Amino acid sequence: MEKRYIGLIRAKKPxxxxxxxxxxxxxxxxxxxxxxxxxxxLSLRWLRMECPCFSCRVEQTSERRWIPGRADDFVATSIxxxxxxxxxxWASGHVTKYSPAQLQASFEVVNRAKxxxxxxxxxxxxxxxxxxxxxxxxxxxxxxxxxxxxxxVAILTGTPSIPGQVEVTMAALGLxxxxxFSERVHDVRVDPxxxxxxxxxxxxxxxxxxxxxxxxxxxxxxxMLENDCEGGDSLVVDGWQAASVLRETASxxxxxxxxVPVGFRQYSSDRESFARQPIVxxxxxxxxxxxxxxxxxxxxxxPTDPDFEDWLDAYLALTDYLTNPANQRRxxxxxxDALFVHGHRVLxxxxxxxxxxxxxxxxxxxxxxxxxxxSDRLRGLARAKPVAxxx
Amino acid sequence: MEKRYIGLIRAKKPxxxxxxxxxxxxxxxxxxxxxxxxxxxLSLRWLRMECPCFSCRVEQTSERRWIPGRADDFVATSIxxxxxxxxxxWASGHVTKYSPAQLQASFEVVNRAKxxxxxxxxxxxxxxxxxxxxxxxxxxxxxxxxxxxxxxVAILTGTPSIPGQVEVTMAALGLxxxxxFSERVHDVRVDPxxxxxxxxxxxxxxxxxxxxxxxxxxxxxxxMLENDCEGGDSLVVDGWQAASVLRETASxxxxxxxxVPVGFRQYSSDRESFARQPIVxxxxxxxxxxxxxxxxxxxxxxPTDPDFEDWLDAYLALTDYLTNPANQRRxxxxxxDALFVHGHRVLxxxxxxxxxxxxxxxxxxxxxxxxxxxSDRLRGLARAKPVAxxx
Numbered sequence: 001m002e003k004r005y006i007g008l009i010r011a012k013k014p015x016x017x018x019x020x021x022x023x024x025x026x027x028x029x030x031x032x033x034x035x036x037x038x039x040x041x042l043s044l045r046w047l048r049m050e051c052p053c054f055s056c057r058v059e060q061t062s063e064r065r066w067i068p069g070r071a072d073d074f075v076a077t078s079i080x081x082x083x084x085x086x087x088x089x090w091a092s093g094h095v096t097k098y099s100p101a102q103l104q105a106s107f108e109v110v111n112r113a114k115x116x117x118x119x120x121x122x123x124x125x126x127x128x129x130x131x132x133x134x135x136x137x138x139x140x141x142x143x144x145x146x147x148x149x150x151x152x153v154a155i156l157t158g159t160p161s162i163p164g165q166v167e168v169t170m171a172a173l174g175l176x177x178x179x180x181f182s183e184r185v186h187d188v189r190v191d192p193x194x195x196x197x198x199x200x201x202x203x204x205x206x207x208x209x210x211x212x213x214x215x216x217x218x219x220x221x222x223x224m225l226e227n228d229c230e231g232g233d234s235l236v237v238d239g240w241q242a243a244s245v246l247r248e249t250a251s252x253x254x255x256x257x258x259x260v261p262v263g264f265r266q267y268s269s270d271r272e273s274f275a276r277q278p279i280v281x282x283x284x285x286x287x288x289x290x291x292x293x294x295x296x297x298x299x300x301x302x303p304t305d306p307d308f309e310d311w312l313d314a315y316l317a318l319t320d321y322l323t324n325p326a327n328q329r330r331x332x333x334x335x336x337d338a339l340f341v342h343g344h345r346v347l348x349x350x351x352x353x354x355x356x357x358x359x360x361x362x363x364x365x366x367x368x369x370x371x372x373x374x375s376d377r378l379r380g381l382a383r384a385k386p387v388a389x390x391x
Numbered sequence: 392m393e394k395r396y397i398g399l400i401r402a403k404k405p406x407x408x409x410x411x412x413x414x415x416x417x418x419x420x421x422x423x424x425x426x427x428x429x430x431x432x433l434s435l436r437w438l439r440m441e442c443p444c445f446s447c448r449v450e451q452t453s454e455r456r457w458i459p460g461r462a463d464d465f466v467a468t469s470i471x472x473x474x475x476x477x478x479x480x481w482a483s484g485h486v487t488k489y490s491p492a493q494l495q496a497s498f499e500v501v502n503r504a505k506x507x508x509x510x511x512x513x514x515x516x517x518x519x520x521x522x523x524x525x526x527x528x529x530x531x532x533x534x535x536x537x538x539x540x541x542x543x544v545a546i547l548t549g550t551p552s553i554p555g556q557v558e559v560t561m562a563a564l565g566l567x568x569x570x571x572f573s574e575r576v577h578d579v580r581v582d583p584x585x586x587x588x589x590x591x592x593x594x595x596x597x598x599x600x601x602x603x604x605x606x607x608x609x610x611x612x613x614x615m616l617e618n619d620c621e622g623g624d625s626l627v628v629d630g631w632q633a634a635s636v637l638r639e640t641a642s643x644x645x646x647x648x649x650x651v652p653v654g655f656r657q658y659s660s661d662r663e664s665f666a667r668q669p670i671v672x673x674x675x676x677x678x679x680x681x682x683x684x685x686x687x688x689x690x691x692x693x694p695t696d697p698d699f700e701d702w703l704d705a706y707l708a709l710t711d712y713l714t715n716p717a718n719q720r721r722x723x724x725x726x727x728d729a730l731f732v733h734g735h736r737v738l739x740x741x742x743x744x745x746x747x748x749x750x751x752x753x754x755x756x757x758x759x760x761x762x763x764x765x766s767d768r769l770r771g772l773a774r775a776k777p778v779a780x781x782x
Contacts, residue, residue, distance in 0.1 A: 029700075045703055046694045063588050063687035067596055067714060068707055109654055110693045113665050174662070176570040181761070184749055197454050213760050214680075215606035259675050263500055265773075271565070272764040272773050274504050278675055284650050289605075296454035302501045303437045307723075309420075312436055316459055323458060369604050370572070373663040382663050 002159050026198035031079055031086060033103065042103075045074045047088060050095040050106055062385075105383065112370055112381055118150045119241040122324075125331040126236065131156040131338070135172040137378075145375040152342030153236050153329075159223055159338045166223040166338065172372055178217050178365040180210055181271035188222075188361040195268035197296050201229075201355045204296075206237045206322045206347035209365070211264035211292035212273035217365030222345045224333040225360040232353030235328045242321045242343050243280045246314070247288075253314035258282055260311045263299035264292065274299075279318070281344075290344045293322065322347060333361075342368050422470055436465045438479060441497055442775040445484065453776075500683065503772055504763055509541045510632040513715075516722040517627065522547040522729065526563040536766040543628050543733030544720075550614055550729045557614040557729065557753050565765055569608050569756040571601055572662035579613075579752040586659035588687050592620075592746045595687075597713045597738035599627045600756070602655035602683035603664035608756030611734045615724040616751045623744030624749075626719045627650060630682035631736050633712045634671045637705070638679075644705035649673055651702045654690035655683065665690075670709070672735075681735045684713065713738060724752075733759050 032039045049068065051057075056066035068074075075091035084100035127147050133140040134156060147154045159165060167185055170177060177184060191199040198204060210216045247254040257280040265274045281290025303310060315387060321327055331337055341348055343365065376382040421432045423496035423702060440459065442448075459465075466482035475491035487725065518538050524531040538545045550556060558576055562567060568575060582590040589595060601607045638645040648671040656665045672681025692699060712718055724730055732739055744750060767773040 040695065042694045043699055046691065046699060049703070050691045058588050058591065058593070058687070060583070060591065061586055061588055064689065065588070065593070065687065067686055068710060069714060105709065106691045106694070109656070109690045112654065113667055118607065174572075176572055179567040181565075181567055192451070195452055197449050197456070200449065200451065202449070202456070213758060214609070215758075220606070227768060233579040261675055263503065265500070267773065267775070272768040273765065274764050274773065275760060276504055282671055284652060295458055296449070298455065299500045300437065300441045300497045303433045303497070304431065308434055308437060312440070319459060320728055323460060359765055367604060367606075369664065369666060373665050378666065382658065382665065384658070384660055 003130050031081070031088075033081070033086060034084070042086075044076055044079075045089070047086065047096060048074050048090065049096070049169065051094075052098065052102050053096065055094070056096075073087075076346060079357065081311075085087075105175065108381070112376060115372065116150055117152075117240070119244060120151060120238050122237075122327045122329060125329055126151070126153045126155050126339070128155045128157045131158040131160075131336075132170065141173070142378050145371055147379070148342070148371055149375060152238065152240075152346040153342050154340040155333075156340070157336060159336050161225045161227065161335045163360075163362060165199065165225075166221055166364055168278075169223075169338065170221065170364065170366060175219070175366045175370050178219075178367055180213070180217065180365065181268070182275060183268075185364045186361050188363060189359060190355050200282055201353050203352035204349040206235060206328070206349040207294040207296065208239070208292050208343055208347050209271065209294075210266060211277075211294045211297060212266040212275050214275045214277060216292055216343055218343045218368035219340070219366040219371065220339055220348075220363060221366065222333070222348065222361055222363040223338040224335055225362060226335040226358045227333060227361075229353040229355060229359040230355035230357075231351050232359055233330060233351045234333045234339065235325075235349045235351075236339075236341060237322050237328045237331045237347050237349075238345065239293060239322070239347050240288050241328070242318060243288050243291060245321060246317060250314075250317060252310070253317055254280070256307065256311040256314035257318065260301070260305075260307050262301055262311075264297045265299050266297055279315075291347075292344070293318070293347055294365060295319065399706035401549055414719060422472070422479075424477060425475070427475075430441045433477075435467055435470075435479070438477065438487060438489070439481065440467050442485075443489065443493050444487065446485070447487075498709070499772070505765060506522070506763065507541055508543075508631070509636060511542060511629050511720075512632060513628075513718045513720060516720055517544045517546050517730070519548045519728075520545045522550040522560065522727075526560065532564070533766065535770050536762055536769070539731055539733070539762055540766060543629065543631075543737040545731050546724075547729040547731070548727060550727050552616045552726045554616065554751075554753060556616075556644060557612055557755055560614075560729065561755065561757060562610065566610070566757045566761050569610075569758055571604070571608065571756065572657075572659070572664060576753050576755045579754060580750060581746050587657065590742050592623075594743035595627060595740040597719070597740040598685040598687065599630070599683050599738050600685075601664065601732055602668075602685045602688060603657040603666050605666045605668060607683055607734055609734045609759035610731070610757040610762060611739075611754060612729055612731050612757065613724070613739065613752055613754040614729040615726055616753060617726040617749045618724060618752075620744040620746060620750040621748075622742050624721060625724045625730065625748055626716075626721045626740045626742075627730075627732060628713050628719045628738050628740075629736065630684060630713070630738050631679050633709060633718070634679050634682060636712060637708060641705075641708060643701070644708055645671070647698065647702040647705035648709065651692070651696075651698050653702075655688045656690050657688055670706075682738075683711070683735070684738055686710065735759065 030042045031044060033040045033042045058065050072091040076088050077091055078089045080087045086098045088096045129144040134144045144154055188198050190201055208216060209220055258278050261276045261278055263276045279292055284291045419727045420435045422435060424431045424433045449456050463482040467479050469480045470481055477489045479487045520535045525535045533544055579589050581592055599607060600611055649669050652667045652669055654667040670683055672679045
């Protein structure tokens with residue numbers, strides 16, 4: 001089988017002011033911006049692209065209106081600096097002005113959307129937060145979102161045990177739902193007509209939902225309305241930790257997980273979903289950003305695929321990690337508990353139960369991006385308005 | 392900047408029966424399945440993983456219940472073949488039986504979900520289909536879905552010009568909506584309070600919506616309710632074709648597009664979305680599967696990023712291609728036209744218009760996976776029931 005290498009790994013570094021070096025002459029295409037004693041070499045072309053004026057931008061929305069396309073777009077005829085402000089006149093006659101605050105704001109966005117991830121093994125139960133306090137906003141909501149971002153799992157307690165409540169709660173948190181082919185809010189209880197093992201009383205090994213989409217739902221909330229049955233305890237396990245362990249201890253197996261696409265299928269009598277993707281997905285820096293695992297929904301790969309045996313070794317090692325109780329957090333969801341998980345990271349499951357009493361759960365999906373964006377806005381990392389222009 | 396290579400490119404090949412070779416002795420871990428004169432070497436471990444019996448699978452849903460984990464899971468004590476059927480007794484005592492039809496079904500899934508993509512340049516208008524005929528189902532729907540899958544764009548004509556109709560149409564097609572932070576069905580008309588340039592009468596250069604999500608909506612439908620203004624014609628352009636051209640003519644620039652993450656942001660006074668991703672995304676085979684482009688929503692990358700100048704060269708070349716009318720399909724959306732696009736491939740835009748008459752469009756998003764899955768089901772490529780067990 002032909003194998004070639006793709007892509008570049010880029011080192012993950014926050015944007016840092018470079019060390020000051022007053023003796024270096026500026027390159028022709030660079031403006032040495034000096035501010036507060038720091039010297040930052042700014043590309044002329046960067047300064048043209050980011051021009052904040054309301055000819056280049058739509059004032060109503062701050063979107064870029066200007067489209068580069070002329071040969072002399074980036075030719076400057078004069079550059080002036082004064083007290084951290086920059087003014088450039090371009091060959092076209094256009095004038096670009098930056099205040100120090102506008103330049104600083106451009107740097108801020110470079111450092112946005114950083115996920116401060118804490119990987120975990122088994123042991124402690126997920127952290128619980130009070131539903132009403134989190135919905136009210138303020139520090140409780142920020143703490144809840146920070147935990148969900150960091151560990152990929154958190155529980156709200158005291159969620160009203162009303163069918164449909166999960167949608168009300170999500171609206172209060174400002175998190176839009178993601179629909180799949182099933183109901184918008186999905187009932188999980190014993191259902192002889194159900195299309196998924198969750199609709200039986202059987203135990204569910206750790207899994208992520210809808211790996212049968214190219215991009216499975218990246219967030220999931222499971223709201224337990226009532227849970228009076230014997231058995232049916234919950235578990236979660238950190239898929240990124242599992243993949244990281246494999247990467248460190250058996251990199252040839254990890255390589256199988258990032259390179260061999262596997263089919264997953266979820267279907268009902270009239271609906272269908274199918275995707276073929278590697279189990280682990282990396283970002284261009286090589287960081288783990290995606291994980292899908294469902295022993296129950298996984299489809300066969302080609303029996304003559306020359307990578308099959310190596311891939312299966314990787315799958316078996318991964319399954320061994322994920323199903324080992326020592327690597328899981330085990331707990332019970334009582335009525336009123338709503339379990340939030342990062343759907344591309346944290347797998348969930350349950351033990352078998354005896355359907356001798358009420359057990360009713362409703363779940364739905366959301367986009368984990370919205371958790372990070374909401375958190376950034378609450379923490380003041382995302383400005384609601386552009387920085388005012390220089391006077 | 393540290394650069395390393397990641398990932399393996401796997402050659403894209405359909406699963407094929409290997410050439411018959413009666414003289415080759417089977418490897419110890421392989422069953423040579425002979426059927427209709429073909430000999431297919433089947434891995435013993437593959438046969439155990441895919442065991443179709445209702446102890447290993449949930450009869451109600453055909454999901455895999457069996458979880459591998461014992462040292463002797465894959466040790467066979469006897470293997471028998473007869474007329475294409477296989478029966479294996481394992482060390483655990485478990486018995487696996489395959490009928491020829493069951494084995495054949497396992498091979499079918501290996502070839503599923505193939506996108507038969509036709510890249511295009513400028514010229515012809517997108518193909519139009521009759522709304523009512525497509526909603527009725529049958530060959531018209533299959534033709535419409537096939538066109539949408541192949542070219543990433545298709546138009547329904549005669550869509551009732553009723554606000555909210557787009558949601559009715561999508562339900563008829565069995566395509567669930569994807570919500571974002573804006574309304575579930577989104578009104579596009581001049582709106583002084585709008586958060587996006589689409590809410591003005593300005594021209595819109597080709598763009599994809601919500602690049603500010605890690606996984607932007609992969610499908611979008613734009614339903615024109617009325618369009619009586621002067622100007623405001625529509626255009627689409629094939630982003631995969633643009634990326635392919637760049638890959639062929641300037642691979643060092645293409646490399647920038649797949650490796651350098653760029654921020655995109657869409658926000659309103661109380662909502663926020665932000666993602667940092669490369670413009671082009673590849674699958675593990677090196678095929679182009681994702682494309683995001685929005686000159687208006689793009690955020691600055693670090694001004695001191697050593698890749699900035701090369702990346703900008705790539706961005707300028709790409710912008711030059713995308714904004715060149717010779718590479719675009721230009722057409723007018725009249726009232727009743729619903730434009731469907733593959734959101735990770737086909738960019739859309741419009742010319743400026745004079746807001747001197749009615750112009751009202753409603754759009755919403757969906758998951759392009761559902762188009763392929765629906766098409767596979769209609770074409771008989773996805774069975775609604777597992778193949779019956781051998782008698």
